[in-house]
Amino acid sequence: MTRRTLSQHAMSRSPVLSARKPEGTGPRAAAILTRLVSSRGVTWGGCTIMLIALMALLAPWVAPRDPYASTLLARLSPPAWGGGSAGYLLGSDELGRDVLSRVIFGTRISLLVGLFSVIGAGIVGLTLGVVAGFYGGVADRIIMLFTDTMMAFPLVLLALAIVALLGPSLRNLVIVFIITSWVLYARMSRGATLELREREFVAASRALGASDLRLLVRHVVPNVLGPLLIVASFGIAQIITTEAALGFLGLGVPPPVPSWGNMLADGREYVDTAWWISVFPGLALMITAAAFNFFGNGVRDLTDPRLRNVV
């Protein structure tokens, strides 16, 4: 067995854990409670995610006003219950646009960026990781060198540089996120593939004459997808927050598009005078990110205990 780096260990299997699953871990009540919380994480997280997705789809019908319509006379008006008018339920921003409508439309940007980035990164990572894990040898060495180079890269700087140089747009944002996050999926897929490779059913299928591709597609990939989903869930949460951060630095989706990042960036000028401009998109951001985090957390706790040590 070749000597691997610490990170490689952590990425594939934890050597600390003994080979068999833990049994009789603590009082039964605690175990039941934990399971409940985890599954609650899955249910609550999952429901919130679906709600957000629905809002994104039905935004034009759900939102009370046009998110781009600006009425300069009505700028900076507070939420309806705090002295403002019912026309702007959550208040209006510095250009007189409705905060509620912009928050609702913001779900589209966040979900679009998050989903496409994760899917893209997942596809790239999965392909490279499975190939590396399954075939080993030179291909593995090369791909690992590649991933190591990417991991040594200060990814945030890379993201900043690419967006700054290519120009801020939805497409470029997705590209940047794919480039900076595929490594994790590759490592995970490789680890899982390595483990699966040794299993009996692979040898059996081989003996039956199955081709490599068939093996990969029908047996390896479906088993790798599970853990990937969990990582993807956390990944979306991180991407959504990073998009907001890039927006704060002026490198997100260009204004006047209603993305939460843009709203937070605009709102930072008015944190004390017009708090509603940044509080509501900030809340929406937190809830969405938390939903994905809780969902991923819950699924992880429920399914494979071995994955608890995988970062």
Added chain:
Amino acid sequence: MKGGSLLWRLLHAAIVLCGVLTVVFLLLRLTPGDPVLLMVSPDAPRSAVVALRHALGFDQPLPVQFADYFAHLLRGDLGTSLRQHRPVSTLILSRLPATFELAGSGMLLAVIVAVPLGVFGAIRRGSMMDVLTRTLALLAQSLPTFWMGILLIIVFAVHWRVLPTSGRGTVAQLVLPSVTLSFTMIGLLAQVTRTALLEVLDADYMRTGRAKGLSNAIVLLRHGLRNALIPVITLVGLQIGTLLGGAIITESVFSWPGIGLLAINAIDQRDYPLVQGVVALAGVVFVVINFLVDMSYTYLDPRVRYT
């Protein structure tokens, strides 16, 4: 055998570093953006711009520029900043201590808060407190850093006037930025500590220890913590990336004169040599940290040594 793999490690690291530098060079040169034009204001005549571009060597073909760049690099010359007209290495070195200070205290704060939380969660596993702390940790992970920073300034520096708003120099000025930065790490760190300790608590040698008559606490400290530290240290090493990202934003909000702020401005201004210098530095730091983490891992877990 150990020496041989050490050599391979170093070679590996060197190759990775070269790869990083090459990618950055290409990235900056190939994407649209002419730094010379950035250095002029609306009324500069074209002839002056052309003359400057020639003096800086930007009208040379790409391979020539690349070779030139690497030749300088090997001599330790990182070039001259296009904006500040000073050597890149001097600029970077002058800003490094600030970022180290911020990152160090941020990391320290995160560890001080997160590790006990994680240990507590593992010991009192399943209790209400455990669930609560885990939920809070997850929420902390979902919070945008810059928002947190601005809110902290408004509350502590403007309304209550207990802390200064920005800048660097006194310990008081360090508080808000490091608290803000630590938030990026607390959530994940607490979680990982907890799960790592849980794994260890269930392991065989723990039960052996208990069977031998040692109290839970001693078993925990002597055996549990040490082994639980492994994934935690892994995380700390891998989170350098997050830390740097958080540092960039935090430095921006608090006007903290570190590498992050330097990098942002350099990228905005297409100050090629400076961006390359900062990335090179970050690459070196990553590779070194990774290396150190590997070495410490060898020390901590004897099983790995003979793998």
Added chain:
Amino acid sequence: MNVQARKPRRSGVIGRRTLFKSALLVGSGALLARPWIAPRRARAASAYQSEQLVVGISTDPVILDTRQSQNTTGVSQIDHILEPLALLNPDNGKLVGVLAESWEPTSSGWRLHLRHGVKFHNGQELAAEDVKYTLDSIVDPANVKWVQPTIRGKMQRLVSVQVQDRYTCTLDTGGFSRAFLSTLTQLGIVPASAAAQGASFAQHPIGTGPYRYVEFVSGSHLTVEANPDYWQKGLPKTRRLTFRILPENQTRLAALESGEVSYIDNVPPDAIARIKGRADLDVMTETTSRFMHIQLLNDHKPFDNRNVRLAVNYAIDKYGIWRGIMGGLGEITTAPWPSSMLGFNNQLKPFPYDPSRAKRLLDEAGVSSVHIKYGGPDGRYLNDKQVSEAVITQLQAVGITADVDIREFGAFFQNVFAHKYDAFLLGYSYAGLDPDNAREFWSSKSSLADYKNPDVDRLFAQGDATSNLTEAADIYRRLAAIVWNDVPYAWMYYQPNISGVSRRLRGWAPRKDELIYFTGAWLA
């Protein structure tokens, strides 16, 4: 976790835990050794009205040398260390002598008479050689790597500098140029001995100014100390002046409110109420000569048609923007340059907000709905992003939709140069408060909007060739009318200069030319 069994220690080996603990101790010790708050200085009897003045500024001067600096807003700070030959009185556009006491025109340029007895910070007396070196170093091709191209361009006309005697020199510009003197107001004079240092002079600049360089950390602060041998007696009034660089609006505002700084620049209009609500703070405003406008590319569709450009002027609600986003501060532009400048034309009128008229004009021109590329900067001018967004919405209302690109000024400006936009937001200022400064904007050779009018070119040349101010005023009045009615731009408003000050600050007032000087300022 309360009992710690003592482990028998192997000799010579330090346990991991001990190592960790000692590292922690050392680390925290080092940290705590720093002062918790800045130490107080002992007060000594002094000739200055106040010991210390700390101000917050939004932009970083970057390089402390006017020959190299790419940051035009950083000139104010540099001017405390290096002084120009003359400065402009922003109220009437007249030149006031600083290092040059008097001057007269020659057939091909200007002759300058320097002030006697002015000393550099190194004790050397100012002489004509220093002026010669400063100007020569700018046009010297050997220095092209570090001299700022804009300044180099301004000095292009300079053929030679001749030294007549210790205090007199003649500038030859190849033909008389009335406006050349005004470009000298932006140039800080450096000693001839700086020749040995080249670009690195900026790291420890030596000038004749009221303050001496102490320390500069780019991105953090610039500290300067009073020059006891300053040629203007009684100045400066404060011993130590620190500029704290705070680009973030909220951070800068918070610094003023917490008392860390006694002055801040670029207060966003929406924050004015917050500052005025405090008894110890105040807001001071002044209208500058920087006019904000939307440039329209004159050489291709759709803006090559004057009526389309006119329609844009009617479509933009500059009054709404001025009142709403600028807080009603500054002024709507009524002419290409303000009344304090030579040749101001008071017969011109701003275009009213009339979207239906705009639509009609567009229909007549055959462009009832059109798609353009719009660009705008972020963070360069006051609320520039908001202004862009408002403009885009207003254009949309009359059928002009846009691909929007709003980004950091440097990158935005690159795209402007590369003609990537059909319309873009910009703010020009008259740095020398002279109409000739606008030659770069509207001459056929250099207009960023590709505006070409040979009459305008001719009038510019005439205005600069005469030393008779009345004649020049007449020429420029005619020029103003032509440019205004050609509507190469959508004219909007003059940007206000909004500063937040502590009520303890004395001896400071805002200027129309955006320069910020603290030479006569002190804290009561």
